[in-house]
Amino acid sequence: MVVCTSTAGVTIMCIIAWISSSQSNAIGQRESSHHLGICGNMSYIRTGNSCCNGNLTMGLSHLVADCCESVAYNRLNEICCEGSVFIPSSAQVQCCGKALFLPTTHLCCDNKLILQEENHVCCGAEPYDNRTHHCCVTPELLVKPLNEKCTTDQTDSDNKTTTTCTPPKVTEFMCGSEPYDPKEEICCSGNLYGLSALIKCCGEHAYTPFEDNVLCCNGTLHRDVPKKSECVGGIVYAPSNSTCHLSTRPRLGEHCCGRQPYKPDMHICCNGHRHDRTDGTFCCGSEVYDHKNTRCCSGHRYNLTGKSECCGNLLLEYNSNKTCCSSSTHAILYDTKTNHSCCGHYYYNTSLWSCCAEHLHPTPSHNSSHAKNRLQPLMDLIPxxxxxxxxxxxxxxxxxxxxxxxxxxxxxxxxxxxxxxxxxxxxxxxxxxxxxxxxxxxxxxxxxxxxxxxxxxxxxxxxxxxxxxxxxxxxx
CATH class of the missing domain: 2.40.50 (OB fold (Dihydrolipoamide Acetyltransferase, E2P))
Known part of the structure; x- marks a missing residue:
């Protein structure tokens, strides 16, 4: 029995059926034009596949993929070094040429690995102690003692200061006063950064989950925060610190559905389109459907063949070898893998990462528990x-x-x-x-x-x- 009431603590049984994202006119998976892309001479569904230099990679959404030359890869669990994809042993692993290394143990100087020493950094291919020396950018890189100055100007043969000019990009997108290409860069409150599948804006700054001891809290990027710190309600909490650091007027008794009048007891209004209630009781996009035999996922209709749930605009069968990871912005299907779990819409390797409240940490925790449930669009929860x-x-x-x-x-x-x-x-x-x-x-x-x-x-x-x-x- 369904009860509709508004008293606190009493059962409230209701649902929304008129909110949707796109029109669907046939049963089965439907993809609107902004979900489709062209890869070489083939069209593909962008929410479930990726395209790199004309080569199509199936089963990996472009929303979480980067390109390693012509191969798409999951930047969260893989790393690309000079055109080759590797599986890292740690989230902090970086490339040095085609070799992998940990910056906590080695330096990579001009694609050469050198054992890390305290306070040592690179100057070209040469490591140096930045407490006693500095790196001079002259016609060639030179390490000099701190008490020796570098040359102040680089000059050409006529002793004139050389200036290099970069022609402005021609684009319709602006980041502040600068033009930019959103396929190659990301704009964070007027500042440009190189684009990657995992890069995020935090106010005017950009960051990735690979940066340790970094936390974005309500648009402010905090660095050097203690490990396992969390942002809740705009406040950074540290483990050891619990303190707060129509155009037509309808007749009497009628409502408007787009430009048509309708009566809620006889009709149903779906995105401005009126339908008779005898044809169905729930909306899917601009169409109406019978929920007993059909499932609607974000405006896309599917025939029901067994137990299933929505994953964005796709249908996930319970017995399929697929996992749905979703956040408030995306829902993505992944091939199910051992030792992997969801963190928002990312599917991460638990030996590389840990997850807390949809925030990834590059420090795996073997005793961590994973999310119990995921949030879905309201209409996908019916009936x-x-x-x-x-x-x-x-x-x-x-x-x-x-x-x-x-x-x-x-x-x-x-x-x-x-x-x-x-x-x-x-x-x-x-x-x-x-x-x-x-x-x-x-x-x-x-x-x-x-x-x-x-x-x-x-x-x-x-x-x-x-x-x-x-x-x-x-x-x-």
């Missing part, structure tokens, strides 16, 4: 969610102790005692944002988030409306 006790809750505040994230949650659309205090296992729970509203499920006395963030007005209104019709169909 199963209609039989669960759920509520909408807005995250008002968060705090972190040794292992748990404590949340002050404001239950939306209630008038009596709207506050809940929720405790989640920090590392095993998805990342949440203060001020955002999520769909939560109540299981006995505990709560867990189910959906990615929702619109607190339109989504909730449609949620209640669709749930009411679902209740009537079941005779509840």
């Amino acid at each position: 199963g969610i209609c039989n669960k006790t759920v509520l909408f809750g807005r995250v008002e505040s968060m705090a972190l102790d040794t292992s748990h994230r404590h949340i002050v949650l404001k239950v939306v659309v209630v008038s009596k005692d709207p506050w809940l205090h929720v405790s989640l296992n920090h590392c095993r729970s998805p990342a949440l944002e203060i001020g955002m509203t999520y769909l939560w499920e109540k299981i006995k006395t505990e709560y867990k988030p189910l959906s990615i963030s929702v619109d607190p007005v339109s989504d909730i209104n449609m949620f209640y409306t669709v749930c009411y019709h679902h209740k009537c169909q079941k005779g509840g």
Whole structure:
């Protein structure tokens, strides 16, 4: 039996069916044009494959892949050295020519490996102690004592200062006042950086998970933070520090669906397209469908052949050898591998990385536990969610102790005692944002988030409306 109510602590059974991302007119996998790409003379689905120099790599999404010449590889678990792909023994491993090395034990000077000594860095092919010497950039690289100056100017044969000019790039994309190519660079608040599948912006700075002791917290990049530090609600928590560092007006009784009037008890409105309720009760893109035999994944319809769930706009069968990793921005299918787990939409090797609240650390932890659940778009949860006790809750505040994230949650659309205090296992729970509203499920006395963030007005209104019709169909 489905019950729709707005009292805190009472079962709330509703769902949204009118939110979607694209139109789908046929059963089965549908890919809109922005999901398709051309690789050589073949078209391919970008969300599940990659293209490098005209060569297609199947089963690895371009969202998490980099190119190693003509081969796509997963930058998280593999490394490319001079056109060859290797599997590193540690997330900190780097290339020195075609050799792999750890910067904690060796230096790579001009593609030559040298044992690391304290305070030693490279000057071309020569290592030097930066406490006693410095590197001079003259017509050739020279190591000189600190008390000897380098030449101040490099001159040509006419004793004129040489200036090198780089012609500006011709592009329609601007980063601040500079043009740039988004296929090659990433723009972080006006600053340009070289593009990689794993590079992320944190305010005006760029960083990758490979940088140890680095943490992005609400747009501020913190360096030299203690290991296992976490960002919760804009505050950096360290393990040893618990302190806070229509155009047409409808007639009476009618609503608008695009430019058409409709009655909710007779019609269903899907992305501005009106349909009779006899044709179906849920929306998938701009179309309507019967959820008993069909599944809708982000606007794409599939025939149901067994137990399955949505992974973005793809359908994941439970008995398939695939794993879905998702975050608030992406959902990606991977081939299932041993000793691998999800961290947001990344699929990482547990011998190279550890994951906490969707944040990767290049320090594997053999005793770490993995995420219990992943957040999904609200409409992808139907119709199963209609039989669960759920509520909408807005995250008002968060705090972190040794292992748990404590949340002050404001239950939306209630008038009596709207506050809940929720405790989640920090590392095993998805990342949440203060001020955002999520769909939560109540299981006995505990709560867990189910959906990615929702619109607190339109989504909730449609949620209640669709749930009411679902209740009537079941005779509840």
